[in-house]
Amino acid sequence: MNEISITLSHQTKQIGGTVQLTGSKSESNRALIIRALSDSKVKVENLSEAADTVILEKVLMQVHADGSERKVIDIGPAGTAMRFLTSYLNLLDGNFILTGTERMQQRPIGILVDALKNIGAQIQYISKSGFPPLQIEGKISQSSDKVHIKGNVSSQYISSLLLIASALKTGLTIEIEGELTSRPYVTMTLNMLKEAGITYEWEGNTIHVAPQKHQESVLYVEPDWSAASYWYAMVALSEKGEIFLPGLKKNSLQGDISIAGIMKHFGVQTTFTTKGIHIKKVAIDSNQQLFDFKECPDLAQTVVVVAAALKRNVSFTGLETLKIKETDRIAALQNEISKFGAKLTAEDEIYHLTTANVKDPGAVSFATYEDHRMAMAFAPLALVFDEITIVEPKVVEKSYPAYWEHLARQGFHITN
Numbered sequence: 001m002n003e004i005s006i007t008l009s010h011q012t013k014q015i016g017g018t019v020q021l022t023g024s025k026s027e028s029n030r031a032l033i034i035r036a037l038s039d040s041k042v043k044v045e046n047l048s049e050a051a052d053t054v055i056l057e058k059v060l061m062q063v064h065a066d067g068s069e070r071k072v073i074d075i076g077p078a079g080t081a082m083r084f085l086t087s088y089l090n091l092l093d094g095n096f097i098l099t100g101t102e103r104m105q106q107r108p109i110g111i112l113v114d115a116l117k118n119i120g121a122q123i124q125y126i127s128k129s130g131f132p133p134l135q136i137e138g139k140i141s142q143s144s145d146k147v148h149i150k151g152n153v154s155s156q157y158i159s160s161l162l163l164i165a166s167a168l169k170t171g172l173t174i175e176i177e178g179e180l181t182s183r184p185y186v187t188m189t190l191n192m193l194k195e196a197g198i199t200y201e202w203e204g205n206t207i208h209v210a211p212q213k214h215q216e217s218v219l220y221v222e223p224d225w226s227a228a229s230y231w232y233a234m235v236a237l238s239e240k241g242e243i244f245l246p247g248l249k250k251n252s253l254q255g256d257i258s259i260a261g262i263m264k265h266f267g268v269q270t271t272f273t274t275k276g277i278h279i280k281k282v283a284i285d286s287n288q289q290l291f292d293f294k295e296c297p298d299l300a301q302t303v304v305v306v307a308a309a310l311k312r313n314v315s316f317t318g319l320e321t322l323k324i325k326e327t328d329r330i331a332a333l334q335n336e337i338s339k340f341g342a343k344l345t346a347e348d349e350i351y352h353l354t355t356a357n358v359k360d361p362g363a364v365s366f367a368t369y370e371d372h373r374m375a376m377a378f379a380p381l382a383l384v385f386d387e388i389t390i391v392e393p394k395v396v397e398k399s400y401p402a403y404w405e406h407l408a409r410q411g412f413h414i415t416n
Helices: 025-037 051-064 079-091 110-118 155-165 183-195 225-237 255-266 297-309 320-324 329-340 372-383 393-398 403-409
Strands: 005-010 014-018 042-045 070-074 095-099 122-125 134-137 146-150 172-177 201-203 206-209 217-220 240-246 268-273 276-281 290-292 315-317 343-347 350-354 363-366 387-391 412-415
Touching: 005 372, 025 042, 025 051, 025 079, 025 155, 025 183, 025 217, 051 070, 051 079, 051 393, 079 095, 079 110, 079 122, 079 134, 079 155, 110 122, 110 146, 110 155, 146 155, 155 172, 155 183, 155 206, 183 206, 183 217, 183 255, 225 240, 225 255, 225 268, 225 276, 225 297, 225 372, 255 268, 255 297, 297 315, 297 320, 297 329, 297 350, 297 372, 320 329, 329 343, 329 363, 329 372, 363 372, 372 387, 372 393, 372 403, 393 403, 403 412
Parallel strands: 014 240, 042 217, 070 095, 146 172, 290 315, 363 387
Antiparallel strands: 005 387, 005 412, 095 134, 122 134, 172 206, 201 206, 240 276, 268 276, 315 350, 343 350
16 A cells, blocks of 8 residues: 555445454553453453554563563554553563654653652653653552542543552552543443452542452453444445444443444434444434533544534534644644535634535545544545545554455545
């Protein structure tokens, strides 16, 4: 595949059949840390094929292998790996430098580092305070068993601490300050720990995990609801669409199952079965005006693009964390949807979508900003417009490596 760009079109504007999604990246990355801390008691099945998960698994093997006293760990663009390893490496014997891509070195980590330092971790910033790369001296000598951490910045900071809590000498109590953003991801972490035998207490804004050992268990990773969201988008934007996604569950641990409820407002019906879900294009029967992504921010780009293409003047809230993702996703969305006449404007913490000037631009090129979700959110527009180009298409390897192959099987014509 051309690394620079690909061009997509779809002759029939119809899709159908079965799409087998890879395992959840979010579940997989948590499972890998749990497995690493379990002394082989925890087994993991159906790991994600996403690049972030592959990177994290390789790093966990690397840090446990014999080698030099100081190890340089480069996680590339893998944000979850950066946050989880920032905590995990403190438990190991050794001296580590944890770094990543240029963009990763622009993504804040200070809140998590401060929390870890408050319980005794030895962590230093190598260049800019509050940002990677980090120098971590392992074998933490725990000096406190309580931390305070803001809940509205990134739930991954909290999950990172929870994953190591049971391995700390005196356990850990986390006091969450303010409103908790992306609560389902914290719930996912705790539920997976529970499956591996780690008990916890969660009352109000306080979570307590006592020191304890993992139990013999198997963590089965459900297919990825984030990946499923792009198929919801394609069904919504198709002239006729019906897709079966095997393995997805109604009682999912993943917060992005919210896509099922959100997309019914954009003409996609979800039917849960014992073997997976059927999603089908139906008439839109909704006048809902406000959509809240506080608990599922990774769905925002997908839904904004669908709403813009369907010419729905709606509003969005809960987008606060999008500015510190792989790119400033709000700015990126504003730039790219403007190419076909849509506008996304801010009013305090609410973003309003205006579609009066939306039109088929004929041929249009969309930038991806080194962000996998930009590429996958905009690709379904080939079902609406004559021809679109996606710049840097390989970014999808971060979470959904088979994405372009799956689109080709659904009748998308893809050329370099």
